[in-house]
Amino acid sequence: MFKEIAVQVKNSILFVAVFTVLCGLLYPVGMTLVGQLVFPKQAAGSMIVVGGKTVGSELIGQPFDDPKYFWSRPSATSPFAYNASNSSGSNLGPTNPAFISGIKANVDAARKANPDMAAAPVPMDLVTASASGLDPHISPAAAEYQAARVAKARHLDPAKVEAFIAQNTQGRWLGFIGDPGVNVVKLNLALDELK
Amino acid sequence: MTSNQWLQIIAYFVVLLALAIPLGIYMGKVYENKPLFLSKLFGWLEKLIYKLGGIHPEKEMDWKGYALSMLLFNIVGGLILYAMERFQASLPLNPAGQSAVPPDLAFNTAISFITNTNWQFYGGESTMSYLTQMAGLAVHNFLCAASGMATLVALIRGIVRKETKFLGNFWVDMTRGTLYILLPLSLIFTMILIQQGTPQTFGNTVNASLVQPTSYDQPVTTAAGVPVTVDGKPQMTHVVVTEQPISLGPVASQEAIKMLGTNGGGYFNVNSAHPYENPTPFIDFLELLAILLIPAALCFTFGSMVKDHRQGWAILAAMFLLLAPMLYICVQQEQAGNPLLNKLTMGTHGETLADGNMEGKEVRFGIVNSSLWASITTAASNGSVNAMHDSFTPLGGMVPMWMIMLGEVSFGGVGSGLYGMLAFVILAVFVAGLMVGRTPEYLGKKIQTYEMKMASIMILIPPLLVLVCTAVAVATGGNGTNNPGAHGFSELLYAFDSMSNNNGSAFAGLSATTLYNLMGGAAMWFGRFWLAIPVLAMAGSLAKKKAVPESAGTLPTHTVLFVVMLISTVVIVGALTFFPALALGPIVEHLKMVRM
Numbered sequence: 001m002f003k004e005i006a007v008q009v010k011n012s013i014l015f016v017a018v019f020t021v022l023c024g025l026l027y028p029v030g031m032t033l034v035g036q037l038v039f040p041k042q043a044a045g046s047m048i049v050v051g052g053k054t055v056g057s058e059l060i061g062q063p064f065d066d067p068k069y070f071w072s073r074p075s076a077t078s079p080f081a082y083n084a085s086n087s088s089g090s091n092l093g094p095t096n097p098a099f100i101s102g103i104k105a106n107v108d109a110a111r112k113a114n115p116d117m118a119a120a121p122v123p124m125d126l127v128t129a130s131a132s133g134l135d136p137h138i139s140p141a142a143a144e145y146q147a148a149r150v151a152k153a154r155h156l157d158p159a160k161v162e163a164f165i166a167q168n169t170q171g172r173w174l175g176f177i178g179d180p181g182v183n184v185v186k187l188n189l190a191l192d193e194l195k
Numbered sequence: 196m197t198s199n200q201w202l203q204i205i206a207y208f209v210v211l212l213a214l215a216i217p218l219g220i221y222m223g224k225v226y227e228n229k230p231l232f233l234s235k236l237f238g239w240l241e242k243l244i245y246k247l248g249g250i251h252p253e254k255e256m257d258w259k260g261y262a263l264s265m266l267l268f269n270i271v272g273g274l275i276l277y278a279m280e281r282f283q284a285s286l287p288l289n290p291a292g293q294s295a296v297p298p299d300l301a302f303n304t305a306i307s308f309i310t311n312t313n314w315q316f317y318g319g320e321s322t323m324s325y326l327t328q329m330a331g332l333a334v335h336n337f338l339c340a341a342s343g344m345a346t347l348v349a350l351i352r353g354i355v356r357k358e359t360k361f362l363g364n365f366w367v368d369m370t371r372g373t374l375y376i377l378l379p380l381s382l383i384f385t386m387i388l389i390q391q392g393t394p395q396t397f398g399n400t401v402n403a404s405l406v407q408p409t410s411y412d413q414p415v416t417t418a419a420g421v422p423v424t425v426d427g428k429p430q431m432t433h434v435v436v437t438e439q440p441i442s443l444g445p446v447a448s449q450e451a452i453k454m455l456g457t458n459g460g461g462y463f464n465v466n467s468a469h470p471y472e473n474p475t476p477f478i479d480f481l482e483l484l485a486i487l488l489i490p491a492a493l494c495f496t497f498g499s500m501v502k503d504h505r506q507g508w509a510i511l512a513a514m515f516l517l518l519a520p521m522l523y524i525c526v527q528q529e530q531a532g533n534p535l536l537n538k539l540t541m542g543t544h545g546e547t548l549a550d551g552n553m554e555g556k557e558v559r560f561g562i563v564n565s566s567l568w569a570s571i572t573t574a575a576s577n578g579s580v581n582a583m584h585d586s587f588t589p590l591g592g593m594v595p596m597w598m599i600m601l602g603e604v605s606f607g608g609v610g611s612g613l614y615g616m617l618a619f620v621i622l623a624v625f626v627a628g629l630m631v632g633r634t635p636e637y638l639g640k641k642i643q644t645y646e647m648k649m650a651s652i653m654i655l656i657p658p659l660l661v662l663v664c665t666a667v668a669v670a671t672g673g674n675g676t677n678n679p680g681a682h683g684f685s686e687l688l689y690a691f692d693s694m695s696n697n698n699g700s701a702f703a704g705l706s707a708t709t710l711y712n713l714m715g716g717a718a719m720w721f722g723r724f725w726l727a728i729p730v731l732a733m734a735g736s737l738a739k740k741k742a743v744p745e746s747a748g749t750l751p752t753h754t755v756l757f758v759v760m761l762i763s764t765v766v767i768v769g770a771l772t773f774f775p776a777l778a779l780g781p782i783v784e785h786l787k788m789v790r791m
Contacts, residue, residue, distance in 0.1 A: 008264050011366065012271040014248040016338075019373065020275075022244075023337045024330035027378065028395075028448040031385045035395040035447065038386075043395045045443050045471070047403065056403045057441055059392050059470040063409045073558070080411040080434075084441040085400060086321055087465040089555045089583035091704030093682035094533045095788050099554070107539045122540040123549035124532065130557050131468035131565075131582045137558035141549040170475070170559065176202055178476020179548050179561030188406055 048189065056185050060084050061136040064188065067113065068153035070138070070146050072184045073125055074106055077133035090129040103127055116148040137181025140169060154191065164190055196526055200563040204522070207480070207567065208515075211487055218488065219495025219507070225375045226348045226368065227500065233375050244370050255361035258735025261349055262728050264365040265342060269309045269724070272335060277305040279331040280323075289324035290399040291442070296322060299712040306716040308335040310723035311343055311608050313453070313460030313578055313699035314690075314715065316707035320442040320463050325397060332460060333449040337381075340456030340489075341372035343610030346727050347493065350614050351500045353734030354638050357742050362734055376489070377456060384451035387481065392474035393447040402438040410435045446471055454485035457608045459578035459699045467568070467581040468557055479560055479581065483568060486577045490514075490606040493613045501638055505753035510616055513761045517605035518574045521594045525566040528552075528591035535791055552591070555583030566591065569700075573598035576608035578699025585677070585686065585702040589788055593781035595700060596689050601769045602657055603696045611697065611723075614730045616765075618653040620752070621646055621733075623764040627750050627757075637752060639742040646736060649729040656725045658772040660695035660718045661688075665776065667714065675711065677704025681787065685780035691715065695722040 035043040046058040056062055061072045063081040075081040076090035092099035106127035111118065123142040143165045151158040168187040172178050224231060234241065245252050256264065280296040283289060296304065300316055307314045313336075319328065345368035352362050389395050412431040415423040423430045446462045450472050453460055463469040473479055491511065498507025532542070532552045542550050551562040560568070565582035572579055573595035584595050598605060604616040621635075621642055628635030628642070635642040668687045676683035686702040693700055694715040705711075751757065 004260075005263070005267070008267045009271065011249055011264070012268040015250075015268060015366065015369070016272050016275055016334075018244055018247050019338060020330055020334050023373070023378070023452075024334040027381070028329040028333065028445045031382070031389075031448040032395050032397060032445055035386070035389040039389045042392045043389050043447075044398065045394045045396070045401060045441060046392050046474075047401065047441075054401060054403045055406055056439060057401075059474050060439070060441055061470075062405055062407070062439060064407050065409075066407055069407055079413060080409055080436050082409070082439060084439055086318065087463050087469050088318070089465060089468070089586065089703070091583055091585040091677050091702070092554070093585060093678035093685075093704075093784070094552070094554075094588050095535065095680070095682060095784055095791065096678045099678075100535055100539075103536055103554075104539050121542045124536065124540060124542055124551065125549055125553040125558055127540065128536070128552075128554040128556075130553075131555045131580075132463075132465040132470060132557060134465075134470055135557050135559075136470055139547070139549045139558055141547060173476040173480065176199060177206070177480050178559055178564060181558040185406060192406070 048185070050189065055189070058183070058186065059136055060134050062185050064184065067149055069188045069191075070143060070150055070182075070184050071126070073135050073138060074127065074129045075133040076129040082134060084134055087132045087134055089131045089133060110145075114145060114149050117145050120145065136183050136185060137170070138184055140165070140180055140182060143182040143187070150191070196523070196530065200526060200530075203563050204567060207483060211484055211491060214484065214488060215491035216495055219492035220499050222376055222492060222496040223499035225371050226496070228367075228371070231375060233379060237374050241370055241374055244374075245366070248366060250364075250366040252364060252367045255364055257360040258349070258362055258731045261362050261365050262731040265346065265727065265731075266724065268365075268369075269339075269342065272338060273305045273309045276308060276331050276335060277301050279327055280304060283324040283327045286324065286326050288326035288397065290397075291324070293322060293324045299709045300707060303707075303712040303716040306719045307699065308332050308460060309339055310697050310719045311339040311456070311458060311576065311611065312694060312697040312719045312723070313458045314694050314701070314719065315460055315699070316712060318464030319461055320444075325444050328449060328462060329445050333452060336449070336452040336456050336458040336460065337373050337377050338369070340377060340452075340458065340609045341369045343608050344372045344376075344493070345369055345610070346730055347610035347614045350617060350730050350734040351497055353737040354640060355501055356738045357740070359738050360735065362731070362738060377452065380455050381448070381451040384455065384481070384485065385447045388447040388450055388478060391478045392471070393450055393478070394443045394471055395445055395447040396443050397445065398443055401441045401443065403441055405437055405439050408435055408437040453579065454482045454577070455489060457486065457490060457575050457577045457612075459572065461579060465583075467579045468583070473581055476559055476564070479564055483564070483571065486571055486575050486579070487606050489609045490575050490612045493610065497613060503638070503753070506638065509753045509758050510613070510620070513758045513765075514574075514605045514616065516758070516762055517601060517765060518570060518598070521598055522567065522570040525570050525591050525594040526563055528588045529566045530562045531588075533588055533788070535788065552586075552588050555586030557581065569595045570598060571606070572700055573698055575606040575612065576603040576696065576698045578693065580700050583703060584689070584700060585704045589781045589785035592685065592702070593777060596685070596692060596781065597769070597773075597777070599692045599696045599698045600661070600773045601765055602654065603698060604765060608697060611726070615653065615726065618650040618730075619765050620761060621650040622654060623757070623761045624750065624752065626764065627760055631750070633748050636743055636749060639745065640737050640740050641743055646733050649733040652729045653726045654768060657695050657722055660722055661692045662772070662776065664691035664695065664714050664718050668711065671710060675706040675708050677706070681780055681784040685784065688776055688780050691718060694718045697722050
């Protein structure tokens with residue numbers, strides 16, 4: 001029996017070693033080489049480079065609170081919002097009093113910043129924290145909600161702002177899978193380039 | 196539910212079925228050692244692995260030998276993984292300079308990854324080095340999935356074979372499962388992931404200049420880390436942030452196997468909610484498919500190995516029908532949203548995501564894909580998340596909790612789901628036998644005391660672990676919860692539900708304590724191997740039996756009647772065991788919410 005166990009332990013060690021080389025080194029290193037060759041931009045994180053400077057990633061959101069920018073969703077990452085080295089949701093439960101008062105503060109801030117929309121309901125995604133804390137998108141409704149404010153702050157024709165929103169909206173895949181989202185970083189960068 | 200939501204869900208299940216049927220039949224060939232197209236490409240590698248591993252592939256094992264290999268292999272793998280986590284600071288490929296993982300957390304994580312649980316009491320990007328992620332955690336994503344499939348295949352052989360003690364060779368089943376099923380699928384999936392935006396690099400964290408700088412208040416501390424206070428108030432400094440540090444790594448290669456092997460351990464803290472792990476609706480659709488692909492395909496593998504596809508279809512139907520109503524409840528509850536928030540936003544029960552419960556969800560997935568994911572990741576024992584279950588509405592969040600409580604048999608883990616379901620099949624056959632007063636049999640094998648004992652152990656162990664661990668956690672003060680009241684209890688119940696059943700998803704607000712790390716580690720260990728060993732024992736006993744010819748008194752196990760029997764057995768066991776605990780958590784919270 002002990003001899004049997006000794007043989008099996010030896011087999012186990014060899015097996016873990018062989019598969020560590022195959023699945024833990026050759027596989028990821030091979031995929032990295034091929035990936036960087038075929039899709040270099042995506043493999044490196046889809047970075048946005050403006051004037052030789054990396055200003056963010058197409059896939060990672062950033063925080064905004066200037067009236068001239070579209071605002072992203074609230075983020076629960078610490079120690080600051082949209083910390084892309086520490087992704088996190090709020091994990092607050094639906095009846096937690098601290099959660100409800102936090103949302104109330106977000107709703108009040110959104111209404112105050114967008115007086116033109118006083119009569120409209122506040123889009124839920126604009127006042128709730130995303131799962132990752134890095135959500136690059138807001139819903140088209142949340143972009144519409146802010147469009148008048150941004151147009152005023154930038155002295156732009158509202159129709160032009162609408163066109164920018166449409167340009168930076170990622171639709172549903174095949175027209176029906178997923179939900180449409182407006183990429184906030186790309187939209188704000190496009191508006192900045194206008195000057 | 197809106198018509199678009201119905202359409203997305205129907206499209207998902209149609210594509211899933213279309214892929215699972217051919218894959219399942221192909222996998223049957225892999226385990227019956229038939230010649231394959233891929234063995235022309237990788238046959239030399241298979242032979243090389245046997246040679247390097249000192250394995251005689253033609254030598255078959257009895258159930259004890261098979262179980263011994265499986266156990267020792269997992270113990271050895273776990274010890275190596277533990278050592279890798281503890282020493283990662285002095286090992287290569289650690290550009291972000293992660294320090295050694297603390298012992299209790301390393302213990303919990305090592306067991307978590309060898310048991311196909313992938314429970315994570317840590318944030319990946321802030322804890323693990325690149326080496327630990329890809330040469331430690333990701334390797335076990337392959338191996339524990341292959342080990343689960345091997346155990347299932349041994350059970351199927353036990354049912355098919357007659358008057359023998361041999362169940363196959365564990366090492367051969369491991370090698371073929373990895374080489375001909377998991378690796379090829381992962382190679383294809385990794386490339387699609389990279390194309391869509393998942394990083395695959397060994398470069399360090401990139402610091403991007405923020406378009407608009409941000410700031411935060413930080414408490415001032417002394418050199419020893421004690422907060423400084425002025426007039427009793429903590430003193431704060433204003434910190435301006437101009438750069439966004441963006442964590443990267445070899446993410447895509449790990450993401451692929453994490454989804455395919457029902458592992459679910461994310462590269463990043465927020466798992467598949469992270470825009471790098473799950474960048475687009477298209478990838479989300481593929482990752483959803485990957486969760487159920489192999490568990491669903493195994494039903495067809497089963498059908499082709501027992502040479503009766505009706506048996507596989509019957510089990511698949513039962514699995515689907517256990518899931519479907521729960522999925523509906525989850526989507527409906529999340530779309531209806533949180534009435535306490537709707538009051539504040541003046542929102543209505545509308546049809547877009549801007550009306551639903553969006554806390555802890557990502558815009559690109561919306562309500563329906565977040566709810567679909569929550570339901571199927573817990574039906575299968577994947578446990579990855581693309582939304583934070585902790586912030587679901589009370590009844591929406593009860594759905595994933597309940598799917599795990601069923602014992603991970605509605606699809607379940609790769610291999611472990613189907614062998615768990617077969618334990619329920621044996622129980623259902625036995626109950627039916629009692630009703631009509633005949634000796635129960637399944638696929639030509641008599642079900643006797645020994646099989647019933649093993650099936651009962653398999654069905655009773657996980658609920659026992661869940662309830663005892665939750666009770667201990669509550670009795671010791673219920674520390675570490677992120678929310679007060681009933682929801683805090685739900686966090687604890689979910690944690691031990693998830694670990695004992697090897698799922699790995701979480702109400703992630705719960706923080707790790709040494710007790711939870713150690714107790715959870717033990718629960719994951721027993722939840723995996725105290726089921727896998729009885730499975731193999733049962734396989735050994737079934738293989739020795741003679742076949743009983745089918746007679747007029749044989750209960751057919753492919754009929755609608757039997758599917759209903761099977762579903763009832765699973766639901767009754769789950770409901771009787773867990774209803775009191777659910778009443779204390781999500782149900783009481785729901786009642787509180789609608790009356791606030």
